[in-house]
Amino acid sequence: MHQERNIYVCPETKKRLRCVPGETRGQEEVISGRLLGEDGREYPIRDGIPDLTFPRVLAGEQKETLGYYEGVADVYDDVAHLSFRIQYVDEVEARRGFVRLLGLQPHSRVLELACGTGRDSKIIAGELGATGQLYLQDISPAMLLQSRRKLSGVAVPVEFVVGNACFLPFPDRYFDAVFSFGGLGVFGDIAKSLKEVVRVSKVGAKVVAGDESMPPWLYETEYGKVLLNNNPLFKKAIPFEQIPVEAREVVVRWVVGGVYYLIEFVVGEGEPKADFDLEIPGKRGGTLRTRYYGGLEGVTPEAKQLAQRAREASGKSMHRWLDDVVREAAKRELNSPRGGDEKGDHDGE
Ligand SMILES: C[S@@+](CC[C@H](N)C(=O)[O-])C[C@H]1O[C@@H](n2cnc3c(N)ncnc32)[C@H](O)[C@@H]1O
Helix, strand or coil: CEHHHCCCECCCCCCECEEEECCEECCCEECCEEEECCCCCEEEEECCEEECCCCCCCCHHHHHHHHHHHHHCCCHHHHCCHHHHCCCCCHHHHHHHHHHCCCCCCCCEEEEECCCCCCCHHHHHHHCCCCCEEEEEECCHHHHHHHHHHCCCCCCCEEEEECCCCCCCCCCCCEEEEEEECCHHHCCCHHHHHHHHHHHEEEEEEEEEEEECCCHHHCCCHHHHHHHHHCHHHHCCCCHHHCCCCEEEEEEEEEHHHCEEEEEEEECCCCCCCCCCCCCCCCCCCCHHHHHHCCCCCCCHHHHHHHHHHHHHHCCCHHHHHHHHHHHHHHHHHHCCCCCCCHHHCCCC
16 A cells, blocks of 8 residues: 555545554555554554555345455456356457447546455556546455455556445546446345445546346246356346436446346436526416415315416416415414414414
8 A cells, every 4th residue: 555545534434544553565555454543443454555455344145255366366367257248248349349439548547346356456557647646445355355456557646445336445536437237136235335436526527337137038038047047147137226426427227138137327416406497388387386385275166166276367377376375365464453363274284
């Protein structure tokens, strides 16, 4: 870990962490040591890689996932290409296509979550120059070590970090692009992870994330049955409901022969905006805001009929007529001798 690239925050509190080096190489590279919070929380740096996993002790599915990938890290690259070959898809070409969607510049700051052994990381690094930054994160130290081997000699400065995709150790609004392929389905809480992705992304940043999911209309085909028999993860649904509200220009597509999905979006601020005050012409009138917020208690069918006739005679929209009538009646009531006295009219609302 290079001290000058210590941008880390506590994955739980999101407060800045200070590097306390132990063994170092040269001036900047920390081989072992600690990342320390003001509140005393600390995270170890081992073999040049900080471990910012939170919770510190994983449980349930996450613990199992970690154990699995720690066990297969050495052989992962021997088999990873098979999912593509089975679909008659060239893996490198496909992965290049995913990375291209990020629209990277040589100076981009990029985060890859669940980078595994670095099969996409190498392609991402190839798009970046010495002025860029690449942070590679995975929950499995063994997988991360494989990616470090693969990325030696690239031009872009690369930092490796062990961590949980649901509790990211990066500051708010830091990255120009975030990428993740093949891990989402086992993160434990996809919504939380994507929310974290939005937090650490600049407004306008590009996010591309994908994982296994077969379209349901293929479940009962021979194609579907044979593939599902081998990999039940294909039955996972595309996490539409977990996409954050800040996502703009969202594109969702199936890739790799149609058994993986890719969600692509630009990070916006808060909810999308719309003009709720645009006057809507016509008999009903009003605006989206008056229609949503302006409902009162309702009237009897006779009163409604009378109101409709009166509105027609007035030439106003129903919204304008009602608003005028209610406003005048309310003012009159408030100015009367018992104005503002609400006592007589309570019905236990
Ligand atoms: C199928 S591999 C994909 C690796 C790589 N992205 C690729 O396409 O080859 C899934 C990766 O997700 C990582 N992973 C699983 N749960 C994670 C989590 N909660 N946070 C970060 N990484 C996680 C695993 O350690 C593993 O490296």
